[in-house]
Amino acid sequence: AAQATVDMARITAPFGGTITSVEVKPGDQVTAGMVAIGLADLSTQFVDVDVSEIDINRIVVGQPVTFVLDAVQDKTYSGEVTDVSLAGTTSGTGVNFQVTARMADADESVRPGMTAAVNVVVSEIANVLIVPNRAIRAQNGDRVVYVLRDGRPVPVDVVLGASSDTDSQIVDGDIAAGDLIILNPPTMMFGGGMGGPPWAGGGS
Numbered sequence: 750a751a752q753a754t755v756d757m758a759r760i761t762a763p764f765g766g767t768i769t770s771v772e773v774k775p776g777d778q779v780t781a782g783m784v785a786i787g788l789a790d791l792s793t794q795f796v797d798v799d800v801s802e803i804d805i806n807r808i809v810v811g812q813p814v815t816f817v818l819d820a821v822q823d824k825t826y827s828g829e830v831t832d833v834s835l836a837g838t839t840s841g842t843g844v845n846f847q848v849t850a851r852m853a854d855a856d857e858s859v860r861p862g863m864t865a866a867v868n869v870v871v872s873e874i875a876n877v878l879i880v881p882n883r884a885i886r887a888q889n890g891d892r893v894v895y896v897l898r899d900g901r902p903v904p905v906d907v908v909l910g911a912s913s914d915t916d917s918q919i920v921d922g923d924i925a926a927g928d929l930i931i932l933n934p935p936t937m938m939f940g941g942g943m944g945g946p947p948w949a950g951g952g953s
Contacts, residue, residue, distance in 0.1 A: 766790040769861065794855040795831070798867045799845035807871040808833050814850040817866045821858045828852040830869060874911055878919040883932045885909070885917060894922070897929040 770787035773779055796816060800808055810833060816826040832849040850867060852859065884894050885907070892909055895902040907922030924930075 760785065762788055764788075764790060789861055791855075791861075794852040794859050794861070796828075796850050796852060796865050796867055798848050798850065799840075800848050800869075801842075802837055802844040802846065805833070805837070805846040805848075808846075808848055808869055813870045815868045815870070816850075816852055817868075818859065819864045819866075820860075824858070826852050826854055826859070828854075872911065874918060877910070878924070878926060879916040880907075880919055880924070880930060881932060882912065882915060882917055884930045884934070886934060894919075894924060895931040895934045896924060897931060902931055902934065 766788045767790075768786055769789045771785070772787070773783070773785045779785065808830060810830050812830045814828045814830060816828065818824075818826070828851045830848060831851045834847040837844040837846045848869070850869070880894055886893055886895075888904060891906050893904040894907050896905050897903075905923050907924060908920045910918035910920040912918065
């Protein structure tokens with residue numbers, strides 16, 4: 750009983766880690782449940798990110814992830830998805846689901862609480878032709894890309910495949926790697942009968 754009383758005067762960490770904060774000082778009054786010390790296992794870093802309900806069904810545990818930190822912009826870290834929330838939360842922009850990703854190659858530059866941009870690789874396609882989404886327009890119900898040939902812009906009909914937020918795969922069309930294309934072609938290039946552009950952003 751005497752030893753148990755002595756042991757109560759010591760604080761034992763539940764796991765090995767690094768003290769990140771000390772909330773109390775000698776002489777401070779403390780109460781039950783009060784946080785005294787912050788402890789973190791810095792050998793493994795996790796990032797929580799909110800994913801829209803539109804994209805959540807494309808996210809599964811084990812998918813590769815890349816991280817770019819605001820504080821360490823000259824380096825890209827890698828990892829994988831470790832947890833996908835089964836229930837969403839409503840916010841001002843819609844319903845979001847929390848996804849947790851583990852950073853596999855964190856170093857001393859990565860600290861808890863830092864902001865990170867997270868990219869989840871949901872699919873990969875090798876050896877394909879891609880163009881920026883800004884170069885793709887709708888014309889008479891077809892998708893076209895303006896290619897610079899002999900110093901003049903020529904509309905080329907294309908068939909699109911997979912796409913991301915920035916680029917799209919060209920499945921078919923008279924276009925090849927190395928061709929000069931026009932980004933954000935001005936509206937005066939478009940013929941009659943066309944609808945609005947399939948991607949955001951008008952011509953300029």
